[in-house]
Amino acid sequence: MNPSPPRSSKTSWTWLSGIVRGRSGKLENPQMTNNVNAGDVGGSVTRKNHLRGVLFKYGPKAAQVAFKTGEFKRQVIFIGGLTDGFLATEYLQPLSIALENEKWSLVQLLLSSSYTGYGTCSLKEDAMEIDQLIAYFINKEDSEGVVLIGHSTGCQDIVHYMRTNAACSRAVRVAILQAPVSDREYRATLPETAEMIDLASSMIREGRGMELMPREANPDAPITAYRFHSLCAYMGDDDMFSSDLSDDQLKMRLGHMETTPCQVIFSMADEYVPEYVDKKALVERLCRALGGAEKAEIEWGNHSLSNRVEEAVEAIVNFVKREGPKGWDDPWS
Template identity: 40%
Template sequence: MATATKSTLSLPGTLHLYPTKEGSNPVFESADLSSSKVLIFLPGLFDGLGSVPYLTFLNYELEKMGWSLAQPHLSTAYKAFGRGSLQQDADEIEACVNFFKTARGKTEIVLMGHSTGCQQIMRYLTSEPARSKVDKVILQAPVSDREALASYPSFPPTFASLAAELYAAGQRDELVPGGKEAFAVDVTVYRAWSLACEGGDDDYFSLVSPLPLDQTFGKLPLSTPALFLFSSEDEHTPSASTTQPALLKAWEEAVPKELKFRGATVEGSHALKPEEGEERAKGWEKLGEEVGGWLRS
């Protein structure tokens, strides 16, 4: 088992440019660059290249298995999510998938999402018409933004209702008042509604009144096996120990019966961040086992 330490935080690799509707975006490829197999990693809100704590560890695990790791830079990375959408993300992810199929000759492509990267994968897989096929998906730390935001003492209690009111009034592209106080960045009415309101486009993983499961999990393609990895101490999931099993049960009942679908739990926080003074988190070993087993299955 490779160990990511302070001396291995740099990742050798290649920075590519993949074409998008607006021009081109960078994507960093590392691990086994000669491999025909690539795992495309999609991080969460406020994240970007290399910002998820376990990525260096994951890189070396993939290298041992003969895979490359790709980290695309989406237009909504870091603090730019407030003016974006899952639709925009899915378009750019598809462009990245197509780049690796054609320009890089990859024959096996897996998407792995962390946090909002999980919503991006759900949007990608359930889009109509169907997008470019990927072989498998891994969703690590899927959480409901709506339920998480409502649980934060600092989140303005009337913000969601204001966003819903302005969205219903057709002001989707305007900046929502108070958005910077709620999210620490400027946010459009549309993205505020999508993240914070019942029925918003990001609302895949709520326990209470999510987007209709028959239109989300029920539409997952049979050709794309899906692994969901919860974080046992996820600080963004209220009552995680009871919420996560209930979510998994609901999703298992909603997915097509023929779909290869599995859920598991990895010990640790939302992003599996190491404790202060530690070089690796206790859950990384299990994460490596789950990811490696899924890729080999």
């Protein structure tokens, strides 16, 4: 979630600059990138909001494009939230440096649901495209396995994808959920939501779930009755991390993740978590439901961790280094 009120042809070397969502703040530690010069071929970062790597197609749809920094056989795949695209969070640039130092590639992918496409897509479609990307790395680049990092609604994508038990999901070694928060609980704080849930429910009953809702339901992007209901209704398809779900309901939605090493990175000042929610209690419950996931509570961190970049990178890299390589000799055994 970023809950907004929201094989290949040939690869080519490219400069990718400044494709950024507007919600992020300033990079807090720019000196991390200043020691990498444009002429340093081995480095993926040249200056702030500039990454050097490979831009490639991983599927037949126009949106199915990904950007990779680092030429390694182990990939960390970042899956953004609603309205996200390339360079969606401030920590991605320093994360690419840290992962490259550990011999990992960082991959940012575009899905059909990226940017303003989320309203006419679904978790099922996202999961299919994630599977296509992993298949690309297995078949085209002899991948030794992947790590999935979800930001916001990207966390729902990971949970849903791992439930599909798709063949390529066996190559997923680690799952990291950064800001797994409830779209439903946030949107319930908006005055128009209740009326629009009723409308969406009515449209779905009438067989019009794929038709668009009125503009006031979601001013930022067109949205179908199905996707609005999925994001906003109790036990909708996207409703996985709400504080009012029972332990049994959380287990039903998240319990299949117990076979995958999992980390929950939770921002303790997340602006999209209502004030009435006990964040510490919620994190504990989510970790239990996930089968004993490791928790990383970032004090004062906002939703995208733009104010806690170094802590975000440290938490991710330490977990990947510790859990990622286990069983890597044969990802398919």
